[in-house]
Amino acid sequence: MASVNLVYFAWVRERIGRAEETLELPESVVTAGDLLAYLKTLGEEYEAALEHENVIRVAINQEHVDHGEKIAGAREIALFPPMTGG
Amino acid sequence: MIGVAVTVRVQRGDFDLAAEVAALSAGRHDIGAVVTFCGLCRDEAGTLSALELEHYPGMAEAEITRICNEAVARFDLQAATAVHRYGKILPGENIVLVVTASPHRQAAFDGANFIMDFLKTAAPFWKKEHAADGSAGGWVSAKDEDDSARDRWSE
Numbered sequence: 001m002a003s004v005n006l007v008y009f010a011w012v013r014e015r016i017g018r019a020e021e022t023l024e025l026p027e028s029v030v031t032a033g034d035l036l037a038y039l040k041t042l043g044e045e046y047e048a049a050l051e052h053e054n055v056i057r058v059a060i061n062q063e064h065v066d067h068g069e070k071i072a073g074a075r076e077i078a079l080f081p082p083m084t085g086g
Numbered sequence: 087m088i089g090v091a092v093t094v095r096v097q098r099g100d101f102d103l104a105a106e107v108a109a110l111s112a113g114r115h116d117i118g119a120v121v122t123f124c125g126l127c128r129d130e131a132g133t134l135s136a137l138e139l140e141h142y143p144g145m146a147e148a149e150i151t152r153i154c155n156e157a158v159a160r161f162d163l164q165a166a167t168a169v170h171r172y173g174k175i176l177p178g179e180n181i182v183l184v185v186t187a188s189p190h191r192q193a194a195f196d197g198a199n200f201i202m203d204f205l206k207t208a209a210p211f212w213k214k215e216h217a218a219d220g221s222a223g224g225w226v227s228a229k230d231e232d233d234s235a236r237d238r239w240s241e
Contacts, residue, residue: 010140010212011225062145064208078142078210082228085139085170085211086125086182086202 002027004071008049009080012056015049025071032058033067035077055082092154093167096146101169101183110165110185117164121194123184123202129177135218137226139172139181142210146170153204161197163188168201170211203236 007020029038036053039046050056058065059078071077091110095101103122111117127137154166167185175181182205186197207228215223 007142009142009210010214059142059145059210062142062148064149078145080142080210081212081225083207083210084213084226084228085141085209086206 002072004074005076007076007078009078011081012049012079016045030070030072031067032060032065032069032071032077035071036067036079039079050079056080057082090158090163091165091167092151092158093165094147094151094154095169096141096143096150097169097171098173100171100180103183103185106167106169106183106185110167110187114164116189117187118189119191119194120185120187121191121198123182123198124180125182125202127175127177127179127181129218130215133218134177134215134223136177136216137175137181138214138216138223139175140212140214141170141172145210146172149209150205153201153208156204157186157197157200160200161186161188161193163193163197166197166201168205170205170209172211174216200239203232203239206232207236 002025003022004025005022008016013019029035036050036056040050057080060071060074061076103124107120107122150168154168157163158166163186165187169183171181184198184201186194188194213226215226217223
């Protein structure tokens with residue numbers, strides 16, 4: 001089990017109901033995509049937030065990554081919707 | 087790039103366009119063109135009372151800095167400044183400022199355009215609308231044309 005800090009923004013944060021948390025992840029969670037699939041098993045709120053998995057953006061240690069990226073060694077993983085700044 | 091000044095700030099308060107241009111060009115005699123872009127909050131024909139801008143502290147600054155550095159390298163800019171606000175912003179107020187400098191105008195125009203296209207699609211900010219009639223506002227959806235605007239730089 002590896003422990004990781006998760007942070008959520010915008011409607012992902014609202015649907016999950018918290019801005020951050022620390023979770024112990026099972027060994028089977030290798031990639032960012034695995035993480036999304038695992039989180040969806042944790043409850044309705046995660047399912048609602050991550051329903052459209054392919055639109056969810058992932059950042060590891062504050063850098064954008066693809067869903068195929070390995071999460072080993074990540075201090076902070078952020079999940080958020082497509083960005084709308086500017 | 088030695089001597090290229092990239093300035094990035096993410097702040098709640100307003101910015102002063104003239105002051106940012108002055109700071110970027112102070113003491114220099116090599117700059118031939120300065121382009122500024124300023125993005126403002128629209129009232130959407132009276133239906134919007136405010137925007138709430140959420141950001142990812144740390145990554146917002148880091149990502150905008152990455153974008154500015156890429157623009158500096160790609161267009162040979164002499165300087166680039168980007169300031170992005172967060173929090174509640176009212177119609178008519180400033181949201182974002184980009185300033186670029188180069189010896190000739192085209193690079194400064196292209197650099198500012200490039201920075202904005204990537205800032206809109208890659209900098210971690212999210213807008214939530216507050217409706218003027220008091221009804222529940224919603225999160226602004228990302229636009230396909232913003233992705234297209236970004237993608238034209240790799241064509």
